[in-house]
Amino acid sequence: MKITTILSALTAATLVSAGKFHSLKPGKTNILPNAFIIEYEDGIQHHDAHDALKTHKVDYQVRNEYNVFNGASISVNSNHDGHALAEIPGVKNVWHITVYSMPKIEKSKVKPTDPQATSDHIMTGVKDLHEKYKLTGKGVKIGVIDTGIDYKHPAFAAKGATAGCFARFGKNCRVAHGWDFVGDDYTGFNSPVPDSDPMDCYGHGSHVAGIIGGNALDIKVTPKPPQPFVGVAPEVTLGAYRIFGCNGSAGEDVILAAMELAFNDGMDVINMSLGGGSSYKTNPTSVLAEKLIARGMALAGAAGNDGADGVWMVSDTGLGDHATSVASFDNLFVFMNYLTYGGKQFPYNWSDAYGKVISLPASATLVPLLVNGVLSDGCDQGSYAGLDVKGKVVLALGDVTRCKSGGRGALAQSNGAAGIIIQSNDAGIDSLGGVPNLPMASIEFDAGVAMLATWKVSAKSAISWSTAQAPFSIDNSGAPSGFSSFGLDGDLRSKPDLGAPGGNILSTYPLAKGGYAVLSGTSMATPYIAGSHALYMQAKKAKPHGDEIRKVFKNTATISKNYKSKTFTSATKQGAGLVNVLNAVLTTTSITPDHIDLLDSVNFQKTVKITIKNTGKHTETYLLSHVPADALNSYNASNSFPLGTPLIEADYATVKFSQGQVKIAAGKSAQIKLSFQEPKKGKAGQFPIYSGFVVATPKTKNSVAVHVPYTGVKGDIRNVPMMDTDLGFPALQAVNASGALSDVPKDFTFDLTNNKPVVLTRLGSHSPDVTIRIFDADKKFVGFLNSKDAGPGFGSQGRVKNVDDTTGQLVFSQYTWEGQVLASENATLVPTTLNGGTYDIVVASQKKFTKGNYPADFEVFDLGKVTIA
CATH class of the missing domain: 3.50.30.30 (Glucose Oxidase; domain 1)
Known part of the structure; x- marks a missing residue:
């Protein structure tokens, strides 16, 4: 069957509309050159889509094929870029392949023998679920998409076994599924060499797996644990899906393949303790996650360890509407x-x-x-x-x-x-x-x-x-970890969703590296949430969709304060609070939705309705209340780049309830109208992020109170600074053949061989479209800059970190210009090369919550004229 036959069954709108090219480029180093992820329109078959690519003379090789995602990842040998691929009939979305850095192992100064490394299940109710309710996660499957698992570790032995598992699928091992997608030598930029052995040679995945389901309480073999510890769900079944080599990074195409295999292997939950920096929810992993959750799975993604970089930095893995973005808390005591x-x-x-x-x-x-x-x-x-x-x-x-x-x-x-x-x-x-x-x-x-x-x-x-x-209690005990990333996301949605213990966590480590280690990070908090899913599923003898469990966990979490603070931590840091799995299992009440996005002053959601449901056996009366949280000010000095440590301010919203209490019969629901008013304090021109929690407390003694967080921004989000003008961005520089940057000499002509103009950008906030526009001497628009190394000068982008974790150098994006332009953001042709002459370069970033009308909806910077030979 030809592609034209398939297309005839689609709507006319599909025939005439183009797919969308998502140019997500926080920096050129995390993009795989000439490689793309393509999502097909619903109903398009893979072989017909490939026929369409060939018809449009795209020279490519397939990297991976995806079924649930309905698409493929490809390497392109021809001049076709992402914008051209998006124009091919039957293509819905196209992305560059982002390369995710291997999760940085944050070794704690706490040693495995120190008391602070004790697994603290008391603060989450897991201890009671283990001891009083005998819940272990048995019968639930959790896939770990990471660096692999040392499945021979004795902490992953089946109950009653005296040694580790020497075959992944043997009776003595709970790592019952797995695949190595890449091989030891894979770096993210070379070709994967897959095999069937997901053995961990780095350590991160083994540590994550131990938090989910390790059991080192009664181990009598070497190496013995430095102190007894047990994971959240010690009888859960694990799947090891290795996407990293022993060093380096992993391409997003490999991550998608691992997610789909986890689904095909029957995993109930996917743990993704990794992230690619701030982004929008339209990134491929979030898109696939939403599809998998709709099919019955749950996904826990790390919120990121960029707390030192301030707001807007929550990581992309858990940004989906129904996925769970996980923040970190330090141990309680x-x-x-x-x-x-x-x-x-x-x-x-x-x-x-x-x-x-x-x-x-x-x-x-x-x-x-x-x-x-x-x-x-x-x-x-x-x-x-x-x-x-x-x-x-x-x-x-x-x-x-x-x-x-x-x-x-x-x-x-x-x-x-x-x-x-x-x-x-x-x-x-x-x-x-x-x-x-x-x-x-x-x-x-x-x-x-x-x-x-x-x-x-x-x-x-x-x-x-x-x-x-x-x-x-020790320093910061029970409080959100300092390293845990702040939200909100690019659409002002409430992320992260909730938190779990992630600071100073003792868990398993590859036997070749000592067997045990204490690490810290949202990478450690995320598997705690994954394991909590297993306990909840076992307790309910059912496997609800991930968004249903997320709601219960958020409703029943413990709202927390910063260490030694009298006020509650912003929901942009802790989400709904610290997970309390015991409360989640015992509650007979829920609130929908599980979060409230009030947006900014211009788009302010003044009136919101929530639904309270009583799933208990008796009529219950609920008292309604409001708990305000810290407001965060990141632009108090009119700075263009967010403060690394936001200023905490007492800017509180007010909430009025349509009724102060409500009586709900067993099995019934009631709708409550909430009327919000923005904080009176706080300057709108400084865009403080305010938040709090709406609480429903049952009158019945010892019943579990439930709540939902809300977040909002005071001020017009359209005016939040995009570019870091404090440090002189955006900027025009010259780059020579060796890659060295310098100022552009006066009256200089670029030969585009020994020297080229380069545009430097540094984004301090998400933008729906960051463009670099080229105008001729008559101020006529001639196209968007196209860079062979960084791609086209347009596309949505998340904000960047302040400095690179590895090098300590300032983070910015670099677009080297060889004289090529693209006629439009939806151009169907390959880039064209301009004739020699003088051109004007303008960087324009679309402001949040605007329609994208140029120049009214953009932050515009004219970098001046350049002359090319």
């Missing part, structure tokens, strides 16, 4: 040994070299190492001048810029000290190497401040050392 001083208890870590609980007599009192009244690091003998420390415990600051714990420990020992306490310089409690035979303890920074204050009042106060552990 830990069981630790402690010292008592001045009547207060302070948790401590003993040093590696000492290696045991500290026990010292009461005569070993405290002596702070003060220099000019300030606590010193204890790194030189001068710190001990005039002090009698023999038989006593010295207190020193934990600054490691001059010496490490061994150096200061040896010095304390040589001066006759009975022990040394190190005040941690950063958040948390440091790990110490120490020296043999010297009791050495690290404490939190605030603990050091408190102990010093007690000493100043009573220098003879005794220190007592515990023989047993007690529960303690």
Whole structure:
């Protein structure tokens, strides 16, 4: 059957309308050259689509074919670009193939043996589900799309087995499915060499899998766990879908193939602890995720670890309308040994070299190492001048810029000290190497401040050392992790959706790398949510669609505060809050929708309706209330690039309910009208993001309250700065044959061989269309700049990071111009090359929530004239 036969069955509108080319380019390095993902129109068969490509003289090779997605990924040898492919009949969408960096392993300063690494299932209700309800995730399948899994690890052995699994699909292994899509040597930019063995040679995937379903409670084989731990769903069935080699990156075409195989293998949940930076929900992984969720799956995607970059940075993997974008929280509390001083208890870590609980007599009192009244690091003998420390415990600051714990420990020992306490310089409690035979303890920074204050009042106060552990909250305990990315997304939708423990998580690691490790990241929080799905499905003896479970998790999450804060954390950071799986299982109430997007002042959704449903067996009365959260100001100084740390402000919306309480019969629903009013405080010209939570609390004692988050932006989002003009972007530069950039000399002519003009852009906010337009000497538009390395000068883009994680260099996009242009954003022809002459280059970024009328709806920058030979 020919493509024309298929097309005849489509509507006339399909015949005349073009497909859409999505030019998503935060930077040229993460785009695979001359490679594209194509989605076909509904009803188009693969072989007929290939016939159409050949009819239009596209010279290509197929990389992957997709069924649920209904499309393919291809490498193009001819001059056809994405815009030309989108014009071919039967093509619905075309994207560049984005290359995702391998998830960065953030090794925590907490060691696997430290108490802070204990898996904290108490804060999420999982401990009760394990112990009281005997839920283990049995019967549920979770696919891990990652670096593979070390399936031989004993923590993945079947229940009752004494060793790991030596064949992936054997009776002693719960990694029952898997495939290696790439091979060890794959980097993302070379050809994959797939095979059937998804063994992990990097570590990230094994750690993720352990959080989902590892079980190291009763392991008697080597390597033994540094301390007992168990994953969220210790009897879940795992699928290992390896998309990374031992180093490098992964193409989005490979990721789509892994998602489809996970679906074909019957996975109930897909875990994707990876992301490609901020984006729109129209990226291919989000599009396929929505299709899979509609077919009964659930998808958990990492929100990203770009918290230091400020707002608009939530990662693209979980941006779909029904997918779950997961933020990270630090552990709530830990069981630790402690010292008592001045009547207060302070948790401590003993040093590696000492290696045991500290026990010292009461005569070993405290002596702070003060220099000019300030606590010193204890790194030189001068710190001990005039002090009698023999038989006593010295207190020193934990600054490691001059010496490490061994150096200061040896010095304390040589001066006759009975022990040394190190005040941690950063958040948390440091790990110490120490020296043999010297009791050495690290404490939190605030603990050091408190102990010093007690000493100043009573220098003879005794220190007592515990023989047993007690529960303690430590720095940032139970609060959203600092590294976790902020939303909103490019359409001002509420993302991330909810959070889970992701800071300082002990889990499995490849046996070749030691077997266990403590890592931090939203990569660790995401599998916690995936495993939580398994417990919920087992408890309900059903497998609801992912968006249904997401709603329950969001409704019943724990709304949290920043560490030591009296106000609640913005929903752009924590989503609906910290997942509470016990509440999700026990609740008999739901609220729909599971979030409210109020948008900006111009598009303000003043009136919203929610539906409360009572799924219990008795009539229930609900009290309705409003919990406001922190507002975030990222543009307080009229800066064009968002602040890395948004300013927290008390800008609160108000909410009026159509009724303050509602009685709902068993099995029935009620609709409540909410009337919102924007915050009175906060300057609209600074675009503060405000948020909060609408709560329905049952009157019945011990019932689970439910809530939904709302988010909004005060001000006109059309006026949010796009380009980072503070640092001089956009800019016109010259690039030579070796790639070096320089200013453009006056009256310079580019020969387009030894030197070329290059346009530099740096986007601080999402834009529906970032264009580079070329005008002739008569100010007539002649086309959009086309760059052979960066692609066409148009397309939607997410904001960029501040600096690159690996190099530390400023992030910006670079379009080298060889004189080529495209007549329009939907051009059907290959790029044309302009004749020599003088041209004007204009960078114009479409503002959010506009129709795209040029120039009224764009932020426009005229970079001036260039002359090409």
